[in-house]
Amino acid sequence: MNYTLNHIEIREAVSKLCNKYDGKYWQNCDRNNSYPKEFVQELTDAGYLSSLIPEEYGGLGLSLSVGAAILEEIHKSGCNAAACHAQMYTMGTLLRYGSDEQKKEYLPRIANGSIRLQAFGVTEPSSGSDTTSLKCNATLKDDNYYINGQKIWTSRAEHSDLMLLLARTSPKEKLQKRTDGLSVFIVDLNSVPKDTITIKSIRTMMNHATTEIFFDNMPVPAKNLIGEEGKGFKYILSGMNAERILIAAECIGDAKWFINKASNYSCERKIFERPIGKNQGIQFPIARSYSQMRSAELMLNEATRLFDNGYNPGEEANLAKLLCADAQWSAAEACIQTYGGFGFAEEYDIERKYREARLYQVAPISTNMILSYIAEHVLKMPRSY
Numbered sequence: 555m556n557y558t559l560n561h562i563e564i565r566e567a568v569s570k571l572c573n574k575y576d577g578k579y580w581q582n583c584d585r586n587n588s589y590p591k592e593f594v595q596e597l598t599d600a601g602y603l604s605s606l607i608p609e610e611y612g613g614l615g616l617s618l619s620v621g622a623a624i625l626e627e628i629h630k631s632g633c634n635a636a637a638c639h640a641q642m643y644t645m646g647t648l649l650r651y652g653s654d655e656q657k658k659e660y661l662p663r664i665a666n667g668s669i670r671l672q673a674f675g676v677t678e679p680s681s682g683s684d685t686t687s688l689k690c691n692a693t694l695k696d697d698n699y700y701i702n703g704q705k706i707w708t709s710r711a712e713h714s715d716l717m718l719l720l721a722r723t724s725p726k727e728k729l730q731k732r733t734d735g736l737s738v739f740i741v742d743l744n745s746v747p748k749d750t751i752t753i754k755s756i757r758t759m760m761n762h763a764t765t766e767i768f769f770d771n772m773p774v775p776a777k778n779l780i781g782e783e784g785k786g787f788k789y790i791l792s793g794m795n796a797e798r799i800l801i802a803a804e805c806i807g808d809a810k811w812f813i814n815k816a817s818n819y820s821c822e823r824k825i826f827e828r829p830i831g832k833n834q835g836i837q838f839p840i841a842r843s844y845s846q847m848r849s850a851e852l853m854l855n856e857a858t859r860l861f862d863n864g865y866n867p868g869e870e871a872n873l874a875k876l877l878c879a880d881a882q883w884s885a886a887e888a889c890i891q892t893y894g895g896f897g898f899a900e901e902y903d904i905e906r907k908y909r910e911a912r913l914y915q916v917a918p919i920s921t922n923m924i925l926s927y928i929a930e931h932v933l934k935m936p937r938s939y
């Protein structure tokens with residue numbers, strides 16, 4: 555089962571770190587809706603969250619393939635990287651499009667863990683998947699942009715020092731291209747006036763530290779605009795392949811965790827005086843989800859290989875996200891069914907991981923939007939929206 559694995563040493567180190575954070579730790583965070591701060595701190599201290607930051611800015615300067623291996627191991631160990639995974643990839647926009655000054659100001663501190671860039675404010679309640687219709691706006695006056703509007707599902711905003719924010723700088727009606735007119739800002743959440751921003755936590759079916767944010771004339775220094783005004787959509791899109799590949803790796807990690815749990819339990823649990831795993835009704839869903847996981851993993855490896863070789867693998871990154879999330883969900887189903895009633899008891903961790911796994915059919919991009927990308931951009935079918 556391990557012969558295709560790469561980066562064995564780093565995987566073993568990550569797995570060792572994760573073993574300190576057992577089911578009880580995660581159950582406790584889940585029950586109290588609390589942020590796994592010790593876990594995130596230890597990952598930060600070990601440098602894993604800065605693995606993709608180039609060495610010249612104090613990061614480990616490793617490939618996306620290593621980042622994917624780290625996140626997969628976290629999930630394969632039963633932990634959850636959702637509390638901090640954005641720290642790994644959100645800085646990509648800053649790295650690719652930020653000025654030298656911006657990079658020098660933020661990247662070394664993100665790399666050494668003294669500040670966190672974990673919040674990514676794109677989605678809004680009224681525009682949802684239709685990002686180019688977002689309304690939250692930024693108006694330039696003297697040395698500041700003033701932000702007004704609302705974001706939703708801005709995860710980890712309460713546990714982040716910085717937020718990458720996408721806001722409208724030109725009205726949609728005045729644009730020739732609907733993808734223009736949006737700009738990206740790096741917002742220092744510690745220095746904005748407190749009465750101009752309200753962050754409200756949203757309770758969700760799993761512990762995800764997600765929030766909604768209201769901006770009331772919040773000033774952001776003009777120097778915090780990333781790249782050119784009006785080109786923000788393109789900048790955000792350019793980070794999507796990396797994000798999809800890394801999330802797909804988490805899905806594969808979860809799938810492996812579910813399959814491992816299910817196959818072990820099916821050998822131990824004796825009903826009608828024999829292990830339940832002897833029944834093909836129990837075996838086959840686990841074997842099927844294993845085969846789905848292995849084939850999804852191949853697509854993930856291909857997407858990662860292309861990305862690390864300098865290509866822009868939109869097709870493979872989207873396919874990897876789709877197939878890995880499906881494999882994860884199929885493994886989650888097989889696992890909870892194998893555990894029978896015990897799958898619903900908190901102490902076995904299955905129900906928690908099951909709830910956590912469901913998200914990846916919807917976020918960071920929903921399955922339908924991936925299918926429509928494949929239909930339009932790969933198969934050249936008409937645009938559906």
Ligand SMILES: Cc1cc2nc3c(=O)[nH]c(=O)nc-3n(C[C@H](O)[C@H](O)[C@H](O)COP(=O)(O)OP(=O)(O)OC[C@H]3O[C@@H](n4cnc5c(N)ncnc54)[C@H](O)[C@@H]3O)c2cc1C
Nearest residue numbers: 674675676677682683707708709762917918920922923939
């Ligand atoms: C826990 C959680 C954390 C999140 N974290 C973040 C974050 O940190 N930052 C951030 O910016 N966003 C975040 N999101 C938002 C996430 O990216 C969106 O929920 C997702 O993109 C879908 O948008 P929506 O919820 O508005 O759904 P909608 O856009 O309202 O869509 C609802 C359903 O309709 C489908 N649909 C819509 N249009 C079409 C179409 N043309 N064709 C076919 N189907 C269609 C969608 O696929 C979906 O299934 C998070 C979401 C959740 C739930």
